[in-house]
Amino acid sequence: MNEAIHPPINPHEGYVTEDGRTIGGVVMEMKHITLRFGGVEAIKDISFDIREGEIRAIIGPNGAGKSSMLNVISGFYNPQEGEVWYKGAIRKPMKPYQVARQGIARTFQNIALFEGMTVLDNVMTGRLNHMKASFLDQGLWWGKAQREEVENREKAEEIIDFLEIQAIRKTPVGRLPYGLKKRVELARALAAEPRILLLDEPMAGMNVEEKEDMSRFILDVNDEFGTTIVLIEHDMGVVMDLSDRVVVMDYGKKIGDGTPDEVRNNQEVIDAYLGVSHD
Numbered sequence: 517m518n519e520a521i522h523p524p525i526n527p528h529e530g531y532v533t534e535d536g537r538t539i540g541g542v543v544m545e546m547k548h549i550t551l552r553f554g555g556v557e558a559i560k561d562i563s564f565d566i567r568e569g570e571i572r573a574i575i576g577p578n579g580a581g582k583s584s585m586l587n588v589i590s591g592f593y594n595p596q597e598g599e600v601w602y603k604g605a606i607r608k609p610m611k612p613y614q615v616a617r618q619g620i621a622r623t624f625q626n627i628a629l630f631e632g633m634t635v636l637d638n639v640m641t642g643r644l645n646h647m648k649a650s651f652l653d654q655g656l657w658w659g660k661a662q663r664e665e666v667e668n669r670e671k672a673e674e675i676i677d678f679l680e681i682q683a684i685r686k687t688p689v690g691r692l693p694y695g696l697k698k699r700v701e702l703a704r705a706l707a708a709e710p711r712i713l714l715l716d717e718p719m720a721g722m723n724v725e726e727k728e729d730m731s732r733f734i735l736d737v738n739d740e741f742g743t744t745i746v747l748i749e750h751d752m753g754v755v756m757d758l759s760d761r762v763v764v765m766d767y768g769k770k771i772g773d774g775t776p777d778e779v780r781n782n783q784e785v786i787d788a789y790l791g792v793s794h795d
């Protein structure tokens with residue numbers, strides 16, 4: 517998308533892409549991350565950064581360590597070595613709800629929605645981090661709890677409109693086709709109003725039309741809310757079209773990092789995808 521313009525070397529300096537989007541300075545940095553599961557080294561000494569407002573892809577063959585990396589970014593896994601810097605400070609190990617409060621939301625490779633609940637109720641669960649009224653408040657200060665409920669509902673409805681799923685807002689999620697479920701999952705993550713949105717294979721299992729829709733929504737979310745997006749995706753066409761920068765992993769190592777054009781022309785990346793031996 518933005519092959520001609522390269523991000524500045526200075527991590528604090530922003531830039532404007534060819535299509536007029538403003539990308540800020542570095543908001544998150546992975547420094548020498550190593551993650552092991554027993555004897556398996558899923559991530560080996562990987563460093564890269566994420567800029568505010570950019571669409572950053574992580575690609576690589578099966579088992580390369582992409583999901584593990586997304587789980588490190590989301591705070592679900594704590595790496596044995598290395599540091600995650602977020603908003604200028606080292607991020608300490610934390611519980612998933614604390615990460616959510618820090619402005620990081622995600623969708624999953626296998627849809628994780630409440631199938632028996634309506635679309636609206638599923639999207640509302642994304643607002644849980646924004647609900648401050650306690651049980652006591654709800655009893656004593658009924659007005660406060662009610663106001664909060666109204667605000668959360670308005671936000672959920674706004675996102676439902678934005679993602680064009682008004683017609684199914686009262687439909688139980690279990691009855692929806694796959695592509696729409698994925699969109700509801702995106703809506704729920706957006707309802708948290710994240711600063712960084714992590715998408716784990718958002719197009720997996722979709723037909724061409726569904727992929728086009730999802731691509732458009734990802735671009736619209738980034739454009740309209742300025743949300744930083746980190747995504748794992750196997751469809752190369754989609755990745756190269758959507759992303760500002762791409763990290764390429766293979767066997768737990770980083771073998772490429774740059775604009776789609778740079779990555780496309782990187783010999784090590786080409787070899788990894790063609791299955792050329794590493795010896």
Ligand SMILES: Nc1ncnc2c1ncn2[C@@H]1O[C@H](COP(=O)(O)OP(=O)(O)OP(=O)(O)O)[C@@H](O)[C@H]1O
Binds near residue numbers: 553558578580585
């Ligand atoms: N919870 C776990 N316990 C043990 N090993 C794991 C665990 N999660 C991942 N691994 C191993 O770590 C390596 C990287 O896996 P990961 O799922 O991160 O790769 P991936 O690039 O996301 O793969 P795919 O594209 O197939 O989803 C693999 O060898 C995998 O078997």
